[in-house]
Amino acid sequence: MRNIGDGKKTIIRSAAKNDDANEISFSEKDDEHTTNKLTKREFGMKTFAFTSLSLFASSSSSQTKEAFADDSLNSNFWEKVNLPLEPGVILLDIAFTDENARHGFLLGTRQTILETFDGGKTWDAKDLGQDVIDDEVNYRFNSVSFNGDEGWIVGKPAILLHTVDAGKTWERVGLSPRLPGIPVLITATGDNGVAEMVTDQGAIYLTTDAARNWKAAVEETVDATLNRTVSSGVQGASYYTGSFSTVSRNPETGEYIGLSSRGNFYMSWAPGQAYWQPHNRSSARRIQSMGWRKDGGVWQLTRGGGIYLSDTKALPEEDDEFTEGKIGSRGYGLLDLGSNASGTKYFTVGGSGSVFSSEDKGKTWKRDRGTDEVAGNLYKVAFAKDDVGFILGNDGILLRYRGSA
Numbered sequence: 074m075r076n077i078g079d080g081k082k083t084i085i086r087s088a089a090k091n092d093d094a095n096e097i098s099f100s101e102k103d104d105e106h107t108t109n110k111l112t113k114r115e116f117g118m119k120t121f122a123f124t125s126l127s128l129f130a131s132s133s134s135s136q137t138k139e140a141f142a143d144d145s146l147n148s149n150f151w152e153k154v155n156l157p158l159e160p161g162v163i164l165l166d167i168a169f170t171d172e173n174a175r176h177g178f179l180l181g182t183r184q185t186i187l188e189t190f191d192g193g194k195t196w197d198a199k200d201l202g203q204d205v206i207d208d209e210v211n212y213r214f215n216s217v218s219f220n221g222d223e224g225w226i227v228g229k230p231a232i233l234l235h236t237v238d239a240g241k242t243w244e245r246v247g248l249s250p251r252l253p254g255i256p257v258l259i260t261a262t263g264d265n266g267v268a269e270m271v272t273d274q275g276a277i278y279l280t281t282d283a284a285r286n287w288k289a290a291v292e293e294t295v296d297a298t299l300n301r302t303v304s305s306g307v308q309g310a311s312y313y314t315g316s317f318s319t320v321s322r323n324p325e326t327g328e329y330i331g332l333s334s335r336g337n338f339y340m341s342w343a344p345g346q347a348y349w350q351p352h353n354r355s356s357a358r359r360i361q362s363m364g365w366r367k368d369g370g371v372w373q374l375t376r377g378g379g380i381y382l383s384d385t386k387a388l389p390e391e392d393d394e395f396t397e398g399k400i401g402s403r404g405y406g407l408l409d410l411g412s413n414a415s416g417t418k419y420f421t422v423g424g425s426g427s428v429f430s431s432e433d434k435g436k437t438w439k440r441d442r443g444t445d446e447v448a449g450n451l452y453k454v455a456f457a458k459d460d461v462g463f464i465l466g467n468d469g470i471l472l473r474y475r476g477s478a
Contacts, residue, residue: 378402411454
């Protein structure tokens with residue numbers, strides 16, 4: 074195994090041992106943490122008895138923690154899945170290993186890695202072992218991606234995990250302490266060890282040999298680019314110090330969009346470019362989140378609950394090439410937008426259990442009143458297939474798509 078950046082064969086053990094060092098500054102997601110936390114191993118011991126009773130375990134010696142569907146929601150589309158997690162865990166990403174989306178992994182804060190074998194109906198805690206991750210370090214697992222049996226996980230403090238057997242076993246890949254920023258997105262872009270990794274400071278690394286060697290795709294970090302191009306005309310870009318709050322990849326073209334942590338502008342990168350390209354936001358309101366549509370276009374969610382969709386099926390060339398969608402968000406912030414695999418049905422989610430759906434590709438939206446009773450913020454929409462989708466939130470909230478009623 075090799076460190077990215079210095080070619081040494083070693084595994085990095087992070088020195089960060091306290092909660093403050095392990096809380097990543099990613100938008101509102103950092104508000105959900107407590108001061109008294111248990112390690113995953115300690116929590117499993119303390120909650121084993123309760124979990125076993127609640128699931129009617131057949132054997133008192135079983136230590137498997139399962140999740141199950143909860144029919145308490147009155148939503149037409151979603152059901153709540155109860156997870157074996159301590160309060161306060163924020164769910165961050167989900168991915169499946171097979172085309173049928175039966176076997177997958179769910180990630181979150183506080184070392185959370187859950188595994189399913191039935192399409193997300195039930196989940197078990199996945200213990201990677203202390204030879205892979207240190208229980209005393211409060212890892213936040215940000216991103217997971219699979220291409221067949223090969224998969225990757227990245228998180229904070231800087232960590233990279235790799236598997237070639239669909240997650241049965243995981244290997245830790247060393248990361249250089251000189252890595253600019255924290256890994257926030259990993260994508261398995263091909264077979265036989267091909268992947269791309271992005272950090273919150275805009276570093277993009279490519280590997281074609283299962284992380285033995287990495288190649289930098291950009292020549293400088295985002296703040297270096299912006300401070301060098303102070304005459305670019307991008308508002309808020311001059312003398313910039315900060316990071317991306319969200320990073321999104323177009324799976325068809327390999328382009329990236331990165332949103333500044335303050336939401337006052339965004340940047341884009343396409344394969345072959347040496348630097349990130351800055352862009353002004355299209356609305357007077359700051360951008361809360363943004364990403365790619367299935368048709369190649371771009372969506373923006375603004376503070377105050379606004380939705381803007383690009384007029385083109387590509388990254389807009391002009392700042393004003395966006396049209397506002399009609400949505401009654403009631404002032405609640407919207408945090409993510411996604412669609413089913415075919416792109417025929419859109420969903421957007423946000424604060425206080427807000428869920429909206431669209432049948433016309435985002436032009437008009439209908440509120441799902443059945444999720445109003447969800448006591449938490451919803452951060453991510455993810456679909457593996459048209460009939461396999463999830464909404465991830467804080468406090469261990471997981472909603473599973475069940476189709477129209």
